[in-house]
C-alpha cells in the first residue's frame with residue numbers, strides 16, 4: 461500500500477466509506493467538504509492507491525477554559541480565561557482496514573500537523589464518542605477535561621516529546 465494523507469478534495473470517492481458509525485460516515489460524505497470550504501474544520505483523508513478514503517480526521521481551532529484544566533497544569537499558565545487548543549473533532553478508520561494501526565497513524569499525523577503550525581496551540585483536544593474511543597485515546601496519554609463528558613486533551617509539550 462502507498463499510504464498518503466492529504467486534504468479532502470473533489471477527486472476523493474467517499475461513497476463506499478464505512479467506519480461502522482453512521483454519523484461519521486455521513487459526515488464524510490455530506491458535510492466535510494462544506495466545512496472545509498467554509499473553514500470551520502479541515503478534513504484530512506488517508507488513501508492507498510485508489511481515490512477512496514480509508515480513514516479521515518478533522519481539525520479545527522478551539523479553546524480550553526483555564527478552570528477546565530487539572531489545577532497543577534492551570535497553575536503554570538498565565539491567568540488568561542482560556543488557552544488556545546486544536547480540536548480533532550472526528551477520527552474514523554474504514555471497518556475493512558481496522559486493527560492495522562491506521563488509527564494510530566492518523567493520530568500521529570494530526571499531532572505532527574498541529575506541531576508544525578506556526579500558530580500557538582496549548583493542547584490537542586478530542587471528543588471520544590464512547591467508552592471504546594475513550595480507551596483508544598487514553599492509551600496515548602490523553603487526560604479528561606473537567607467540563608465536558610468525554611472531552612480529552614493532551615498538552616502540546618507532551619506531543620512534542622513524542623517527536624523529539
Ligand SMILES: CC(C)(COP(=O)(O)OP(=O)(O)OC[C@H]1O[C@@H](n2cnc3c(N)ncnc32)[C@H](O)[C@@H]1OP(=O)(O)O)[C@@H](O)C(=O)NCCC(=O)NCCS
Pocket residue numbers: 479480481484550551552553554557558559560561562563564565587588589590591592593595596599
Ligand atoms: C478508534 C479507531 C479510529 C481505531 O482505529 P484502528 O486503526 O482500528 O486502531 P489501531 O490499529 O491504530 O490501534 C491502535 C491501538 O488502539 C487500540 N484500539 C483500537 N481501537 C480501539 C477501540 N475501539 N477501543 C480501545 N482500544 C482500541 C488497539 O488495540 C491498539 O492498541 P495496542 O497498541 O495496545 O495494540 C477505529 O476503531 C474507528 O474508526 N472506530 C469508529 C469511530 C471511532 O470510534 N472514532 C473515535 C473517535 S470518535
